[in-house]
Amino acid sequence: MEKEQLEFHLNMNRRRFLTTAGLGVGSVALGSLLAPGLFKGESAEEAMLQKLPQFAPRAKRIIYLFQNGAPSQLELFDYKPVLRERFGEDLPASVRMGQRLTGMTATQTKFPLAGSYFNFSQYGQSRAWISELLPHTAGVVDDICIIKSMFTEAINHDPALTFFQTGAQVGNRPSMGAWLSYGLGSENQNLPAFCVLLSKGKGNGQGVYSKLWTNGFLDSVHQGVRFSSGDNPVLYLNNQEAITGMDRRTMLDNLASLNQQNYDKFGDPEINAKVQQYEMAYRMQTAVPEVTDLSKEPESIIKMYGADCLTPGTYAANCLLARKLSEAGVRFVQLYHQGWDGHGNLPGEIRGQCLDTDQASAALITDLKQRGLLDETLVIWGGEFGRTNYCQGTLTKENYGRDHHPRCFTVWMAGGGVKPGVYGETDEFGYNIVSNPVHVHDFHATILHLMGFNHEELTFKHLGRRYRLTDVAGNVVKDLIKT
Secondary structure, X not given: OHHHHHHXXXXXXXXXXXXXXXXXXXXXXXXXXXXXXXXXXXXXXXHHHOOOOOOOOOOOEEEEEEEEOOOOHHHHOOOOHHHHHOOOOEOOHHHHOOOXXXXXXXXXXXXXXXXXXXXXXXXXXXXXXXXXXXXXXXXXXXXXXXXXXXXXXXXXXXXXXXXXXXXXXXXOOOOHHHHHHHHHOOOOOOOOOEEEEEEEOOOOOOOOXXXXXXXXXXXXXXXXXXXXXXXXXXXXXXXXXXXXXXXXXXXXXXXXXXXXXXXXXXXXXXXXXXXXXXXXXXXXXXXXXXXXXXXXXXXXXXXXXXHHHHOOOOHHHHHHHHHHHHHOOOOEEEEEXXXXXXXXOHHHHHHHHHHHHHHHHHHHHHHHHHOOXXXXXXXXXXXXXXXXXXXXXXXXXXXXXXXXXXXXXEEEEEOOOEOOEEEOEEOOOOOOEEEOOEEHHXXXXXXXXHOOOOOOOOOEEEOOEEEOOOOOOOOOOHHHEOO
16 A cells, blocks of 8 residues: 555656646536446446437337348248249259358259249238238338348358347457447436347247357446346346345445445456446346236237237247337347248248247337337347258258358348338349348448447447447448438
């Protein structure tokens, strides 16, 4: 202690003290006006960013319905009658052009074209082709923008999924929800800015893992909070038996005091981030049970989402919970629904997946719209890549599988300033994009733009480099945005 006091006196003289104090008072006054969170344990850079979008946003919050495992665009949205007409013929080499294959089909010498088992019809003002598997989505087609020309470089699930969530195919990068938490903070101080919900279908599943909702190198307060389907939606949130609310409050106050001493000594911002998390958990003890209680929803809403919405952990229940969380001010709600990995028995598996998801996805759009929330809520539906137009393994008209296909696939968006309709097109074989390609980085840049950010300016300095969600690429697709 004596050494530290000596160093302080050696480094402080009268002139330095007056100069520093004068600047400090002005900085305190300005900081308290521009960034109220500046003195709540946040870093200066972070506090100045929070609640300050760079321009008027079209959307205030996001609900991302991620279909984990890659749903087949050829069974759902990308109608290709040529594949039926030429069923079983080998994919022309002029179409494939020697493009990369996965290890699961790299040894195949033939690539037999597989037309969809399911029928398509046109719907809405855009006359969009929608599969018979999605009758409820067809009913809201005039509210959604179907992007048929998405593409990515990643050809396997883990890197492709990580790429969509974090903008990089490797780990330890902040996820999209973490970036928005960092940039905007929360609209509700009693709930996290970023929540995660998981469900599992009956099809072939791909795992999900916490790196998909990680904060990466951002403060840990921005990590997604996973909600479970059990009696305790957020683990370790409730007080243990014989611990009262007053006990918890006293414990947190004492812990904050100890952490403040550590922060004063070491200056590690992660210490204050932990304090913020403890305080958030304390406030969530009241807020979470209220927002996760679906029993008070009217019968009309239950009927709209389907009876499954009363079963915790189902896709329908998570869609309804996502609406409630979003309505309560959560910035980013991320749903993962597993079971779309259709390497074999694709017609049977995708039928079950659509029964799980179609009604609830459409109900979410209708529910938000009738509450006046759709215009300010961006809803996203899609997976990590698409499916090949040729069969993996044995081919019959009733049973076939499709391999991974990153060259073109379909996602849709709704609300939040997005222009409804159909965007982009693939060739007659559904193998290559022929108009308006949209890369993952372009997709991220457009989402950030809708949320009020220039994607090149929402950055964080880490290890000497300024990182961003779109890495060093990406262009806003202005044709997707309402004028």
